[in-house]
Amino acid sequence: MAAVAMLKRCLLRNSRPFYALSPSPSSSPSPPIRGSLSRFVSTLVLAEHEGGMVKQSSLSAVAAASAVNKEKSVTVLLGGSGLALHKAASHAASCHPSVSQVLVADADILVHPLAETWAELVNLVQHQGNYSHIITTSNSFGKNVLPRAAALLDVSPVTDVVEISEPHLFIRPIYAGNALCTIRYAGKGPCMMTIRSTSFTLPSCSTETKSDEAPISQVDLSSFDEGSIPKSRWLKLVSQESERPDLGNARIVVTGGRGLKSAENFKLLEKLAEKLGAAVGATRAAVDAGFVPNDLQVGQTGKIVAPELYMAFGVSGAIQHLAGMRDSKVIVAVNKDADAPIFQVADYGLVADLFEVIPELIEKLPDKK
Amino acid sequence: MKVMVAVKRVVDYAVKIRVKPDKSGVETSNVKMSMNPFCEIALEEALRIREAGAAAEVVAVSVGPAQCVDTLRTALAMGADRAVHVDVGAAPVLPLSVAKILKALVQVEQPGLLILGKQAIDDDCNQTGQMVAGLLRWPQGTFASKVVLDKEKQEATVEREVDGGIETLSLDLPAVITTDLRLNQPRYATLPNIMKAKSKVIKKVTPADLNVELKPDLEVVQVTEPPKRKAGVIVSSVDELIDKLKNEAHIL
Numbered sequence: 001m002a003a004v005a006m007l008k009r010c011l012l013r014n015s016r017p018f019y020a021l022s023p024s025p026s027s028s029p030s031p032p033i034r035g036s037l038s039r040f041v042s043t044l045v046l047a048e049h050e051g052g053m054v055k056q057s058s059l060s061a062v063a064a065a066s067a068v069n070k071e072k073s074v075t076v077l078l079g080g081s082g083l084a085l086h087k088a089a090s091h092a093a094s095c096h097p098s099v100s101q102v103l104v105a106d107a108d109i110l111v112h113p114l115a116e117t118w119a120e121l122v123n124l125v126q127h128q129g130n131y132s133h134i135i136t137t138s139n140s141f142g143k144n145v146l147p148r149a150a151a152l153l154d155v156s157p158v159t160d161v162v163e164i165s166e167p168h169l170f171i172r173p174i175y176a177g178n179a180l181c182t183i184r185y186a187g188k189g190p191c192m193m194t195i196r197s198t199s200f201t202l203p204s205c206s207t208e209t210k211s212d213e214a215p216i217s218q219v220d221l222s223s224f225d226e227g228s229i230p231k232s233r234w235l236k237l238v239s240q241e242s243e244r245p246d247l248g249n250a251r252i253v254v255t256g257g258r259g260l261k262s263a264e265n266f267k268l269l270e271k272l273a274e275k276l277g278a279a280v281g282a283t284r285a286a287v288d289a290g291f292v293p294n295d296l297q298v299g300q301t302g303k304i305v306a307p308e309l310y311m312a313f314g315v316s317g318a319i320q321h322l323a324g325m326r327d328s329k330v331i332v333a334v335n336k337d338a339d340a341p342i343f344q345v346a347d348y349g350l351v352a353d354l355f356e357v358i359p360e361l362i363e364k365l366p367d368k369k
Numbered sequence: 370m371k372v373m374v375a376v377k378r379v380v381d382y383a384v385k386i387r388v389k390p391d392k393s394g395v396e397t398s399n400v401k402m403s404m405n406p407f408c409e410i411a412l413e414e415a416l417r418i419r420e421a422g423a424a425a426e427v428v429a430v431s432v433g434p435a436q437c438v439d440t441l442r443t444a445l446a447m448g449a450d451r452a453v454h455v456d457v458g459a460a461p462v463l464p465l466s467v468a469k470i471l472k473a474l475v476q477v478e479q480p481g482l483l484i485l486g487k488q489a490i491d492d493d494c495n496q497t498g499q500m501v502a503g504l505l506r507w508p509q510g511t512f513a514s515k516v517v518l519d520k521e522k523q524e525a526t527v528e529r530e531v532d533g534g535i536e537t538l539s540l541d542l543p544a545v546i547t548t549d550l551r552l553n554q555p556r557y558a559t560l561p562n563i564m565k566a567k568s569k570v571i572k573k574v575t576p577a578d579l580n581v582e583l584k585p586d587l588e589v590v591q592v593t594e595p596p597k598r599k600a601g602v603i604v605s606s607v608d609e610l611i612d613k614l615k616n617e618a619h620i621l
Contacts, residue, residue, distance in 0.1 A: 066548070086465030098410045114538070115499065115509055125529035140531040144511050147464070148498035152501035156465040156587045169590070174492050175386045178531055179395055180593050181492075204565045232508040234527075244577040248532075252620075288551065301488065301550060303532070309620045320382070331601070332610065347601040348613055360607040366621065 015204065019273060039320065041069035041167055044129060044190075045076045046115075046136035048146070052087030054078070054095055056249050060197035065135050065163045066098035067200065075101040077125055077219070078117070093213040096202065103129075106221040109226060112234035113141050119148035120229055126153060131190050133167070136192035138304075139248070142231035146194050155189040156280040162199040167191070176295060176300040197248060198306035198327060230363015240293050242280075244270070247296065250279035252309045255298055255325070258285040259335065259354055266291050268358050275365050283321050299324035312355040315325035317342025334358075370448040370520075370542075372424045372482035373413040374449070375471055376408035376431050378440040392591040405438045405485025407443075411446075412550040413555035414516060415447045423518045424481070426450045430474055433466045434459050438571055443565035446558035452571045455579070464492075466576075466583040468500035473579035475505060482525070482541065487512050487547040498547035508540040512549040518542075523585050 023045070043065040047058035054062075054076070067072045076092040078085060085106060092102045103125065103285070109117050122145070126134065134149070135141040138160045163171040168185040168194065180230055184339035187189045247253065254276065256269045273280045281303070282296040283337060298305055310328035315342055317333070324346060333346035334357050343349040350357060351357035380386060381401040386464040389396050403414075417429045430445035432455040441452040455470050475483060483505075489496035502509035510516070510527030514535065517526045523542045528535050530549045558566075576583055604610045615621045 143495050147499035148503035151500035156463050178386050179388050180595055182590040184588045184590050186588055231507055232507040233539040235537040237536045332618055345496050349603045350610055357607055
């Protein structure tokens with residue numbers, strides 16, 4: 001149990017008291033004997049890849065899978081086609097000591113992240129492998145695919161899990177993170193979930209040498225009936241190219257709200273982000289007003305972030321925005337309005353004009369190393 | 370073509386919720402309830418589709434306790450042609466159960482499009498639309514920020530808000546669409562329409578009527594408050610802020 005507790009501490013990025021480290025719910029019944037259960041735990045992680053590597057967000061899912069059971073029992077599933085897929089498979093094979101197998105589904109129809117195809121793939125692989133758990137990250141891919149796959153398997157999934165207390169006991173946020181719900185899975189099928197990547201990170205304190213490469217095998221797609229898959233076509237993805245780090249993983253995030261007043265002013269925020277090596281985020285108000293594209297939105301229905309430092313400029317602090325950033329280690333707020341709700345969650349608040357503060361910060365902050 | 374819209378009655382988005390002292394759930398008695406904001410957007414989209422001539426009828430459905438009829442009356446007041454209430458009693462129902470009920474209703478009503486909000490702001494699950502689509506084996510366009518129907522080709526072109534930006538898909542109808550925030554701005558129900566809706570008939574059915582057996586496989590063990598953050602401080606200058614970040618928080 002001490003090893004599991006240590007692994008839990010390594011898995012959590014924040015060092016401040018975090019609910020995952022608090023005593024288990026006092027009203028829950030005594031947990032099943034861990035030893036006997038672990039024999040029957042085998043986890044399938046539905047992973048994504050890009051540029052020949054397993055995506056950072058999927059590595060969080062692997063970390064979560066290893067929290068279910070400390071045995072080496074994680075199978076990583078990758079799909080797509082071409083050299084990049086096979087490179088990613090190699091990465092997956094040695095990305096974490098818990099990985100015991102990598103499955104590669106090589107087919108052109110899996111190149112695009114269409115839910116109809118991917119849910120059928122998960123269904124097929126589950127019938128072949130009979131896993132006790134199926135896990136993926138709660139990002140736009142996971143959220144789109146996993147519930148559909150769960151319905152095919154007649155299972156209620158648990159989405160946006162922030163803590164795995166026991167193999168069938170989970171904690172997830174509700175009401176925009178203003179409450180936490182402890183849920184027990186009591187079904188017969190596989191236990192299916194999406195996990196919040198900011199709650200599960202790969203142990204940075206791991207001193208293990210590079211893990212043995214897990215075997216890589218091809219998924220038998222001979223019974224994969226393309227004809228029966230409902231018809232959808234992927235047409236395009238429009239993204240904004242940016243040199244800024246990825247919002248989901250950045251150590252520092254600077255966010256602009258309605259107070260930035262224009263798209264042009266966001267360039268000022270970008271300069272600050274450049275100085276700090278930070279990612280840029282935005283509130284719903286800023287996106288709705290057209291200042292920035294949707295993929296910068298932080299909030300209940302946008303991205304959930306938990307950086308070391310979150311700086312909010314011209315952000316009022318609506319409940320729905322707080323839902324996306326309340327787990328940040330240090331929160332700084334700059335707003336002209338002293339009554340803005342954001343000051344109630346900020347560790348450091350500055351009641352001032354952001355158009356004066358940002359240039360002053362740019363001037364006075366040390367350059368990032 | 371008929372468009373079916375599923376709507377949910379939830380705690381109003383502006384309410385500051387309280388966790389019950391016995392940790393059994395969130396306090397919802399004597400609290401303002403409203404139609405889930407994403408469901409309003411779903412209904413608005415259905416109404417626009419009808420107004421554009423691509424559909425003949427909009428049917429609003431809600432799965433929940435008796436008070437759901439309030440939400441359905443709002444839907445009728447906004448312009449839905451008919452409403453169906455599936456009465457499941459007071460206990461909360463899981464998304465999978467709702468999905469099974471919606472599937473049964475779809476098989477009765479035979480709509481060409483089923484539109485739902487992408488998530489309910491109470492449980493934040495973001496599952497039901499995807500699950501119904503899976504059960505029906507229909508294509509799905511989730512987190513939609515734009516929907517364009519082609520009646521001739523019986524296709525829907527859906528722009529979706531995803532992590533990397535905006536993705537565009539083309540789906541064969543019938544299909545399931547879930548709505549994201551920026552799809553549209555829902556209309557307000559006018560007072561005359563609210564009055565008219567009061568006397569409209571809302572069809573009531575039960576899961577048994579639809580031959581749906583609900584087998585919950587998730588149990589809520591408890592609901593708790595998240596850890597409170599330590600109170601922060603107000604600084605008086607940029608210099609002080611930088612100093613605190615460097616020497617107190619050790620972030621810079």
